[in-house]
Amino acid sequence: MTQEFSLDSVIRQRIRGLRLARGWSLDSLAARCGLSPSTLSRLETGHRRMALDQLVPIARALDTTLDALVEPVGDGDVVIRPEPSHAPGLTTWVLSEEGALNGKVVAKMRITHERPGEMGVHPGRDWFTVLSGTARLELGERTVLVRAGEVAEFSTMVPHAIGAHGGPVEILSIFNHDGGLAHLHGAGHASGS
Known part of the structure; x- marks a missing residue:
């Protein structure tokens, strides 16, 4: 239109x-x-x-x-063309503009078995839905398998890590400010989620 x-x-x-x-x-x-x-x-x-x-x-x-x-109307911010960032076993596409969603960040992640499984903690809650494949959510002492079409939400004060189970997995995640810092800005690639 x-x-x-x-x-x-x-x-x-x-x-x-x-x-x-x-x-x-x-x-x-x-x-x-x-x-x-x-x-x-x-x-x-x-x-x-x-x-x-x-x-x-x-x-x-x-x-x-x-x-x-x-606020003026413009089409400049309608389409976001995310550039992938790579870490061992993880490709991430940030799908939201920095700070555009009240401090929340939306990201698509492709995780393979090469991703290190180190658990991390940070303030807040994480939310993700599995687009394809099966995610292995390490949550404290538990392992939870999250399949395509399912959603996981959990306190990030519990040590956690998200990995691939039985092949690559693609997830869509929403992070608060602390989660975005932990998961998307360097430390997250080593902190488990």
């Missing part, structure tokens, strides 16, 4: 979308931001020009920032 929207139109859609996502009527939002329902209706439909003194209380009422409400 190559249709381009004016920023004005996008802001109107964002206001309406955020209002509806919260299940609020025009009256509900109006009461929260100090504008009349008719003014909000005209703003959302494009029958009234937007002004900064209206957008600030609307953004506050919708629990967002003015910056997020008026």
Whole structure:
């Protein structure tokens, strides 16, 4: 789809979308931001020009920032073309922009039997789903096999390592800040996950 929207139109859609996502009527939002329902209706439909003194209380009422409400639309950040990074037995593709998901990092990993199985710990929780193959999750004293289509979530304060079982495995992982540092920035290649 190559249709381009004016920023004005996008802001109107964002206001309406955020209002509806919260299940609020025009009256509900109006009461929260100090504008009349008719003014909000005209703003959302494009029958009234937007002004900064209206957008600030609307953004506050919708629990967002003015910056997020008026952020320009562009296609530059729609497609991420990840470059693989390699370590023994592990190829990683970071699929999210740094810090784009509230400090979370999404990564695809291909693990083979050559990966060292050293267990590591770090604050937080790890989450992964197996795309293909079978993952061997060493979790403290336990070994858990996680097959294609299954999901694992666990406390990372328990010593852990993820390996391949019976052939290569591909997983999709979501890490918090500490997990991203441990798993993706050098130490993770030696720390087990």
